Amino acid sequence: MAGAITGAAGQPALTPSASKSTLPSNYITSFDFLTQYLPDTYEREFERYGNRSINAFLRMVGAEMPTNSDLIKWEEQGRLHTKFQGVTLGSYTGAELVQTLTFTANHNLRVGQTIIISDETAGSSLSNKAIVTAIPLATTVTVAYYEATQAAYAAASTMTVFVYGSEFNKGANGMSGSLEADPVIFDNKPIIIKDKYVVAGSDMAQIGWVEVTSENGADGYLWYIKSEHETRLRFDDQLEMSMVEGVPAAGGSGVAALSASGELGNQGTDGMFYTIENRGNVWSGGNPTALADFDAIIQRLDKQGAIQENVLFVNRQMGFDIDDMLAAQNSYGAGGTSYGLFDNDEEMALNLGFSGFKRGYEFYKSDWKYLNDATLRGGLVGGAINGVLVPAGSTNVYDQVMGKNARRPFLHVRYRASETEDRRYKTWITGSAGGAATSDLDAMEVNFLSERALCTLGANNFFIFKS
Numbered sequence: 001m002a003g004a005i006t007g008a009a010g011q012p013a014l015t016p017s018a019s020k021s022t023l024p025s026n027y028i029t030s031f032d033f034l035t036q037y038l039p040d041t042y043e044r045e046f047e048r049y050g051n052r053s054i055n056a057f058l059r060m061v062g063a064e065m066p067t068n069s070d071l072i073k074w075e076e077q078g079r080l081h082t083k084f085q086g087v088t089l090g091s092y093t094g095a096e097l098v099q100t101l102t103f104t105a106n107h108n109l110r111v112g113q114t115i116i117i118s119d120e121t122a123g124s125s126l127s128n129k130a131i132v133t134a135i136p137l138a139t140t141v142t143v144a145y146y147e148a149t150q151a152a153y154a155a156a157s158t159m160t161v162f163v164y165g166s167e168f169n170k171g172a173n174g175m176s177g178s179l180e181a182d183p184v185i186f187d188n189k190p191i192i193i194k195d196k197y198v199v200a201g202s203d204m205a206q207i208g209w210v211e212v213t214s215e216n217g218a219d220g221y222l223w224y225i226k227s228e229h230e231t232r233l234r235f236d237d238q239l240e241m242s243m244v245e246g247v248p249a250a251g252g253s254g255v256a257a258l259s260a261s262g263e264l265g266n267q268g269t270d271g272m273f274y275t276i277e278n279r280g281n282v283w284s285g286g287n288p289t290a291l292a293d294f295d296a297i298i299q300r301l302d303k304q305g306a307i308q309e310n311v312l313f314v315n316r317q318m319g320f321d322i323d324d325m326l327a328a329q330n331s332y333g334a335g336g337t338s339y340g341l342f343d344n345d346e347e348m349a350l351n352l353g354f355s356g357f358k359r360g361y362e363f364y365k366s367d368w369k370y371l372n373d374a375t376l377r378g379g380l381v382g383g384a385i386n387g388v389l390v391p392a393g394s395t396n397v398y399d400q401v402m403g404k405n406a407r408r409p410f411l412h413v414r415y416r417a418s419e420t421e422d423r424r425y426k427t428w429i430t431g432s433a434g435g436a437a438t439s440d441l442d443a444m445e446v447n448f449l450s451e452r453a454l455c456t457l458g459a460n461n462f463f464i465f466k467s
Helices: 057-061 223-245 272-279 291-302 316-327
Strands: 064-067 072-076 083-093 098-102 113-119 127-137 140-145 159-166 184-188 191-200 207-213 219-222 281-283 309-314 356-359 361-367 385-391 394-399 404-409 411-416 426-431 443-456 463-466
Touching: 057 223, 057 309, 057 411, 072 443, 098 127, 184 443, 191 223, 207 223, 219 223, 223 272, 223 443, 272 281, 272 385, 272 443, 272 463, 281 291, 291 356, 291 361, 309 316, 316 361, 316 385, 404 411
Parallel strands: 064 411, 281 463, 309 361
Antiparallel strands: 072 184, 072 394, 083 098, 083 159, 098 140, 113 127, 113 159, 127 140, 191 443, 207 219, 309 385, 356 361, 385 463, 394 404, 411 443, 426 443
């Protein structure tokens, strides 16, 4: 039996026509020869967001140093002098005006020391000077006043007390007791940060029409090069963000409850923001926009380490607010004729910004891209941070691991390393594609790993500016 040939289902039947016209019966309704007309293509990607990486902050202000321990410890100096607040006054007796002072905790005063007693009541100008005559308890002292009349303190007012010297008679014995140094020990733990990029072997052999460039300058039409490059950039950014944003796992938290033998970390680390908020200075309620605001900041710095040079890393709005504040100090600022450049003319560009200023201390201003990026902190409302003040230079600390004093930048990263293993920035390739031959996986896996912690020394000299 002869077979029958039938057309493919849905294929149009073409009927010849005597006239040259586009009739339904002779018009080709579907023509797809891959692409009938080639598009006019731009081979290179347009970088519409510019440089998308935010990684640069820690390279500007700190350094990286190796460590070979799970715990990093350092010792910072305590205060040289001690001030006691909330001291209450007992009734005084005797012609020499002897009185008992009660402290909120154990004190370190000694007989023979001379002290200043100042009223803590707002607006008060009352104070006395006295000498310690006896120490009945660890929380009380008996004093004799130098003044013939005690200041008329308000009922239930509390006092601030500090030692300014001592006084003894001729031939008297020496000072009883001694004071030991009061060091403060801090520590931090490194965390392990990972990422991975995977591309199938077939996709590695797939050419595209968009030309891409990798971070090492290699270019071509293989799209996976771009994806691997962006994974690396993203990992670099997250290394810095982990050091800035990290927090320790609080007791009783979900993270602390994770198994120590599991894959996920359960400790956390002390990031810069967390450390400043807990051991540094916090400015909240908007940006400092007037000299009076910075005067308050400067007065706080006077009470801390008094570091002469400081850098303000700020978002765009805080940078504008500082520029406007500085411009307002110029008598011609309202007219805008000499805003920033005080010798400009019609041929010069008007400088509407300032790179820094000096008022007791030197402050340098720098935009921090991380705080402006709309996909990162620049897009936050709740918990927004407008900037940080970082002291410049380095400080001397006692390194508990090294067992000696060492000069360290105020901010620096410690990464795990030894003679045989360097975990500062590890990257390796696994699989069976792209030159790797470690498994039968028909793909290339690019692995990234780092183990590090941020040490914030002298956090009392830092400021964080919060909305």
